[in-house]
Amino acid sequence: GEDVEQSLFLSVREGDSSVINCTYTDSSSTYLYWYKQEPGAGLQLLTYIFSNMDMKQDQRLTVLLNKKDKHLSLRIADTQTGDSAIYFCAEMVQEVALIFGKGTTLSVSS
Amino acid sequence: GAVVSQHPSWVICKSGTSVKIECRSLDFQATTMFWYRQFPKQSLMLMATSNEGSKATYEQGVEKDKFLINHASLTLSTLTVTSAHPEDSSFYICSARGGSGPTYEQYFGPGTRLTVT
Numbered sequence: 026g027e028d029v030e031q032s033l034f035l036s037v038r039e040g041d042s043s044v045i046n047c048t049y050t051d052s053s054s055t056y057l058y059w060y061k062q063e064p065g066a067g068l069q070l071l072t073y074i075f076s077n078m079d080m081k082q083d084q085r086l087t088v089l090l091n092k093k094d095k096h097l098s099l100r101i102a103d104t105q106t107g108d109s110a111i112y113f114c115a116e117m118v119q120e121v122a123l124i125f126g127k128g129t130t131l132s133v134s135s
Numbered sequence: 136g137a138v139v140s141q142h143p144s145w146v147i148c149k150s151g152t153s154v155k156i157e158c159r160s161l162d163f164q165a166t167t168m169f170w171y172r173q174f175p176k177q178s179l180m181l182m183a184t185s186n187e188g189s190k191a192t193y194e195q196g197v198e199k200d201k202f203l204i205n206h207a208s209l210t211l212s213t214l215t216v217t218s219a220h221p222e223d224s225s226f227y228i229c230s231a232r233g234g235s236g237p238t239y240e241q242y243f244g245p246g247t248r249l250t251v252t
Contacts, residue, residue: 067246113179125179127177128176
């Protein structure tokens with residue numbers, strides 16, 4: 026079945042870049058997403074990438090997609106303490122449902 | 136941007152009772168709504184998908200008689216947890232999708248924390 030894997034924790038210092046990695050299994054996924062969840066809150070869509078793209082940049086966020094290896098990454102430049110949260114990678118399957126990874130907890134220290 | 140609300144944000148109920156959670160799309164018509172369950176430090180697990188006016192499609196392992204979903208209008212879906220037990224305690228999140236726009240974007244509600252005592 027579909028599965029999305031992420032590393033569980035990442036710790037960086039303020040001002041450094043953060044890179045969160047994700048692997049997925051469904052090669053037919055049309056869209057791949059990165060969501061952010063702050064404590065006690067719902068999910069906020071950060072960015073998404075269409076499966077025929079290799080890279081997408083949106084201000085401090087850069088998404089890289091290696092479709093051959095089914096690998097997705099999110100790079101956050103100049104990481105700030107406000108970026109501390111859980112980041113979920115998700116793939117869309119059958120053009121309807123989202124399958125989420127377990128989430129990567131990003132901790133930013135000043 | 137599109138806003139999805141959930142009510143209540145937190146509910147505590149006694150074992151054996153039923154509790155209803157509402158999910159509303161405030162500024163768009165949601166043709167499809169999704170219900171997810173999230174355990175602490177865990178991923179979101181899709182429970183069911185509902186299209187307005189039709190029966191919900193439940194994921195494998197989700198009891199449809201226990202988790203009743205009603206998507207009666209284009210802006211409202213409800214999840215009723217019937218005969219709740221402590222193991223039903225969880226964070227329930229809904230999302231809504233308006234049509235089949237190019238981004239296939241789902242908008243998420245803030246979640247409802249259910250505690251069954």
